[in-house]
Amino acid sequence: MSLFERLKADAAREWASYVDHAFVRGLGDGSLPQAAFRSYLVQDYLFLIQFARAYGLAVYKADRLSDMRAAAATLHAILDVEMDLHVRVCAGWGLEAADLEAAEEGDACVAYTRFVLDAGLRGDLLDLTVALSPCVIGYAEIGGGLAAQGVAPNNPYRPWIEEYAGAAYQDVAASARVTLDRLGADRLTPQRYRELKRLFVTASRLEAAFWQAALDDAAAD
Numbered sequence: 293m294s295l296f297e298r299l300k301a302d303a304a305r306e307w308a309s310y311v312d313h314a315f316v317r318g319l320g321d322g323s324l325p326q327a328a329f330r331s332y333l334v335q336d337y338l339f340l341i342q343f344a345r346a347y348g349l350a351v352y353k354a355d356r357l358s359d360m361r362a363a364a365a366t367l368h369a370i371l372d373v374e375m376d377l378h379v380r381v382c383a384g385w386g387l388e389a390a391d392l393e394a395a396e397e398g399d400a401c402v403a404y405t406r407f408v409l410d411a412g413l414r415g416d417l418l419d420l421t422v423a424l425s426p427c428v429i430g431y432a433e434i435g436g437g438l439a440a441q442g443v444a445p446n447n448p449y450r451p452w453i454e455e456y457a458g459a460a461y462q463d464v465a466a467s468a469r470v471t472l473d474r475l476g477a478d479r480l481t482p483q484r485y486r487e488l489k490r491l492f493v494t495a496s497r498l499e500a501a502f503w504q505a506a507l508d509d510a511a512a513d
């Protein structure tokens with residue numbers, strides 16, 4: 293079994309709370325309140341900034357050129373491709389670049405991103421990659437799962453789902469699984485597995501909390 297599948301099986305409850313969250317179901321059937329999606333988009337912009345830092349840390353933590361190059365490529369993709377894409381998606385939802393820049397990071401964003409950065413700072417590249425894996429691989433599973441259920445043509449969240457269900461993103465997630473296995477083959481010991489599982493469980497819970505914060509924010513409006 294791959295390291296990712298093993299972690300997922302051992303964190304089944306927290307994993308389900310993330311990938312089957314009410315927010316995700318609302319994306320799939322189009323019933324998600326638009327205010328919740330807007331709140332999510334604003335926080336996700338701030339999230340991407342912190343995740344770029346995490347990939348910067350992965351460059352630093354890598355001890356092979358190939359791992360440095362892979363982390364640097366993701367860092368570049370986030371800063372120069374995903375963030376521009378994100379700004380364009382936000383514009384389509386009535387959010388200007390100024391709205392994004394003025395926004396305050398919510399507690400869920402702070403908790404999740406700083407948790408990942410801390411895991412990487414005090415650990416090695418395997419710790420950091422495990423802490424990042426619910427983000428990278430989870431979105432492929434969510435997008436792929438929603439697309440497989442069928443998405444109505446008039447679902448406003450269809451472009452979001454198609455982005456993560458698409459072949460390009462599925463390939464990113466597949467290579468993240470391979471990287472995780474390779475790092476595990478080099479560095480995993482039975483003693484370490486318990487700590488890695490703890491990182492994976494917490495990151496999955498914090499992903500679920502990120503969805504929940506957007507629902508709560510919209511409900512409070």
Ligand SMILES: Cc1ncc(C[n+]2csc(CCO)c2C)c(N)n1
Pocket residue numbers: 336339340343366369370426427428429431464499502
């Ligand atoms: C809360 C939250 N979790 C995961 C992602 C997805 N994501 C963010 S950075 C990255 C890796 C680079 O492709 C991926 C897949 C998101 N946007 N927001």
